[in-house]
Amino acid sequence: MPERLLVASAVGYALVFGAVVLFDEPGRAIGHGFYLPVILAALATGPFWGAAGGLLAVGLFWFGLYLGGNGGWSHMLSIGGGVRFFSFVLVGATVGYFARRARRMMGDSLHVLDELLALAARDLETGISSADGFESAVNRRLYGQRSFVLLVGDRPEPGADGDDAALRAVAARLHSVLDPDDELGRIGGSRFAVLRPCRNGAEARAASARLERALDDAGCRMSFGCAMYPGDGSDLLSLYHVAGERLYARMSVRGEWRPTATSAGLVEDLERLRNVSTA
Numbered sequence: 001m002p003e004r005l006l007v008a009s010a011v012g013y014a015l016v017f018g019a020v021v022l023f024d025e026p027g028r029a030i031g032h033g034f035y036l037p038v039i040l041a042a043l044a045t046g047p048f049w050g051a052a053g054g055l056l057a058v059g060l061f062w063f064g065l066y067l068g069g070n071g072g073w074s075h076m077l078s079i080g081g082g083v084r085f086f087s088f089v090l091v092g093a094t095v096g097y098f099a100r101r102a103r104r105m106m107g108d109s110l111h112v113l114d115e116l117l118a119l120a121a122r123d124l125e126t127g128i129s130s131a132d133g134f135e136s137a138v139n140r141r142l143y144g145q146r147s148f149v150l151l152v153g154d155r156p157e158p159g160a161d162g163d164d165a166a167l168r169a170v171a172a173r174l175h176s177v178l179d180p181d182d183e184l185g186r187i188g189g190s191r192f193a194v195l196r197p198c199r200n201g202a203e204a205r206a207a208s209a210r211l212e213r214a215l216d217d218a219g220c221r222m223s224f225g226c227a228m229y230p231g232d233g234s235d236l237l238s239l240y241h242v243a244g245e246r247l248y249a250r251m252s253v254r255g256e257w258r259p260t261a262t263s264a265g266l267v268e269d270l271e272r273l274r275n276v277s278t279a
Helices: 002-023 030-044 047-068 079-120 131-144 164-177 201-217 236-253 264-278
Strands: 148-154 183-188 191-197 223-229
Touching: 002 030, 002 047, 030 047, 030 079, 047 079, 131 183, 131 191, 131 236, 148 201, 148 236, 164 183, 164 191, 164 201, 191 201, 201 223, 223 236
Parallel strands: none
Antiparallel strands: 148 191, 148 223, 183 191
């Protein structure tokens, strides 16, 4: 944008200068056309170069009058000449000053917006990625076309959903045992999810078991279900579905599954889920 304004300003200077040389006479005030390129130059730069643009306009105006045979030292040193000099310079400096202030305010606003967007992707209770932020992380992995595992974990303790201190403790413990390339998020209630690079199902199951052991050692029991990309699904919904089924299977094997109104329909599939978990 500043480059375009400068180009437009240069064209404006040239056009108005040509008009002054060819057509200006006392009373026509063609020289006022220099205000436009001065303003454009000031918008693109700042107060200093805006004032310099005003000086350039004054010089071009007087030189154009001289070439057109309509100017002389008496005209340049008149009261009208002095008013024109200060007007061009003052307009350039003033417009440039407020243009610079506006750019700084816009930059600050964009910085604040970036911070708000980053906060929107964070879970308020734990400080890790929220469900929306974690969804964006999954989509980035899908776009990268490299295999990874989605681990979905849940806590069996009653009332775990509302215990903010316990949730923060779980998040901190999970974060401490993850690798730098792993991504952690809270996707609802007491349910957490982890993304990590993985080559096959054996690695995925080993990662799931390691997380369970690490949390058990810390006195915070949690079960995990896993889903491999691309073997178990090629999109976010299919991966969540497979990981959720295996999570319920794992919890049923460990005697932790307490069906809710939402998950009660899975009772009929209990035997199949156990087979999935032990496969």
